[in-house]
Amino acid sequence: MENKNEVSAAANTDDNKEVRNEVYANGLTISNTFFDFCLQFKREFIYEGKDSSQHKDVDNEIIIRMSPQMAKAMKTLLEGNLDSYEKEYGSIPNFKNV
Structure with missing residues (x-):
């Protein structure tokens, strides 16, 4: 079940326009100034190197x-x-490092 709610600052929107980009993110940094908020979405990869050590890359x-x-x-x-979502599927656990 998709729950879709929208808000727009524009008076005239065209809901029939095609979505141009879709990205997957598993990391997020949020910052703000007096004038705006900045959301930086990231994709983090953890992999094992040849020497069995773990490495992390962030895009x-x-x-x-x-x-x-x-x-x-x-x-x-x-x-x-x-x-x-939680009413339908149950409680979402919190991250340990947040």
């Missing part, structure tokens, strides 16, 4: 900047989607 996938108002709207949408 920076995409950076999204948004106004504080849009960030707050995104927070509300994300909370609603997480609540719906």
Whole structure:
């Protein structure tokens, strides 16, 4: 079941436009200034080297900047989607290092 909620700062949006890019991210860094929020999505890889040591590579996938108002709207949408997800599938465990 896909739970799709949207918010847009634009008055006229074309919902029929094709999505141009889709990325997978398993890492995220968030920063902010007075004027905007910056979300840097990353993809982290852990692999074993020839000497059996573990290595980690990080690819920076995409950076999204948004106004504080849009960030707050995104927070509300994300909370609603997480609540719906947990009602349907059960509680999501927290990361240990967060």
